[in-house]
Amino acid sequence: MRIALLADIHANREALAACLAHAARQGARRLVFLGDLVGYGADPCWVVETVRARVAGGEAVALLGNHDEAAVSPRGPVGMNPAAAAAIAWTRGRLDAEAAAFLASLPLVVEEEDRLYVHADASAPARWRYVAGTEAARRSLAATAARITLCGHVHVPGLYGLTATDKLVAHRPAAGVAVPLLRPRRWLAVLGAVGQPRDGDPSACYGLLDTGRSELAWMRVPYDVATAAAKIRAAGLPESLAARLERGR
């Protein structure tokens, strides 16, 4: 079975629509939304409704991200930079009760067969630490028993493999190349961002996991960046959030 893994959509309708269409053409039968549906972008309602409908239809599972939590928690944005906090404040004013309830209901961790889905570091999912290096990857892998951990949050693709003898390899995945996740190694895959890539490539990134072959590919999908950026500007959100979509950084 092919599973599409979509992390860090960040209210980017154009990017999500392009990835969903691409994943459908690739034969993805199941969708996993790895958190941060909202924040930064100008289309939180459409994105939440689209994800909610897919989850309700039984074809998808969705996880909680730190921006989703900030958008619905009474505490609001905690420890966020001013642009992110401004976008959260703007988002809170737009989500209806149903969307807010859906976000509030999202789990921090989901386990499915030999896979574990989480937005950030699996060793403390609610602390929202980045898995951006071998030490962080080791910490996250040590905390779970799943053969494959899939997360987002970093907005830059990464892959870490751990042997039974505790040796860790790190790999920078190339676009569109299926990487075999060999047994008996355990793997931690960091997906790139659908809605706000930060690795220098502005195209949307999502993961395509073939469970039968145990292969994961980081797909890159070009989308209408100009429209997504224009909506951010029209909404009066910080200019930096529009500009970084265009740069992919």
Next chain:
Amino acid sequence: MPGRPRVVAGATIDGFTIGAQIHAGGMATLWEATHPDHPGRPLLMKVPRLREGEDPAAIVGFEMEQMILPRLSGPHVPRFVAAAGFERQPYLVMERILGTSLAARLPSLPLAAEEVAAIGARVAEALDSLHRQAVVHLDVKPSNILFRRGTGEAVLVDFGLARHRLLPDLLEEEFRLPYGSAPYMAPEQAMGVRGEPRSDLFALGAVLYQLKTGMLPFGEPQGLKAVRRRIWRDPLPPRALRPTCPPWLQEIILRCLEVDPARRHPTAAQLAFDLRHPDQVALSPRAEKRGRDGWTAVLRRRFDPKARPVFRRPAEEADAVHAPIVAVAVDVAEQSAAMAQVLRAGLGPIMASLPGARVACINVLDLRRAAPEEGENRHVQRLVALRHWAAPLGLPEGRITYHVLEAADPAQALIEYATANRVDHIVMGARADSLRRRLLGSVSAGVAAHAPCTVTVVRPRGVNAGGAEPGRA
């Protein structure tokens, strides 16, 4: 966990019936195998050694091969059939190559220069095929080189130390020691650089040295420190050991054995080209070297920090062929000055932007219409004309070669040349609209339709728009 099936002759694992054991090596055992889904096809099952205390490299090497082999295609690698991981009994099943290993020739060394070049060219072509699939072998040695019975094509086996540029390198972080075969290992590999395609050219150079001289260029060093000696100590030139070794072969071998990868051939295809065209090899002082470098040079290389080579990891993005072989078809007998100019203009930017690119200037002597008055000398005359055409390009010897092909079908001859020589790009002129093109068809259209590579067809502006060139039949 289910019990692990035993690998013994006569046993059946996942439908594969195991036959005789072919080889028991340090890392793995090899078995004959058959499968009802592959009738009449001899298969080979490779089983890693897993006992307590075995070298962990055996396991990682098996994983690397399990990852890389299914992603390779073409005649220069064994075709992948099936694999099983460590959940049960790990194995890898692949096509069994019927043919002989280069190691079988070792008792009959030294070989004649022509045979060394022919073997080297076939191995270099196999390496070119591998490198174009983003894989560096990193363990090129006689026992890992087989030749297919019938076609004689070289097949590279054992990808346990190989590196795939786009996949995780399970070996790099796993081991402190650089793995490889000490007599053939490139100096940068001894320094821990994995992923440099030209490391394979160094190893092939060491193999060619061995084939020509019967000796290993650096002996059989034990331990890493001894292997690293080759960074500052050069080998005895082949001609010092075998005076019959021609200068062109010494030039090629010593260029492969350059310490700095940048001083070797830029690609395996270019090395194959040189080995296929000994008369076109540009000779440097390497060709005439009769002894090893003096002690002052060696001491400087060893102890002067400024002289120490710096080995860099090749850029991850080194995707495109940055050192292409460009073939330019030049119709020296017929073409107009305008066409000659346009052809050069088409070639110039390619050669200027890619310093590793080389150009093969080709003239096809069309046997259907070769003028009899050209006589015996026509071959030489055509070569002279090719050099004259190419002179304004100002390319140094070594980046340009000249070839006259005799053929009844020029398009077919160009395609065959491009295929055999791993040409990346053909540049040629379109024949002016003429009675002959209408009768014979367009050569450039035929080449463009069937060539194994990119084809650029150039044409002086206006030729087809009624401005037919004077003097055309």
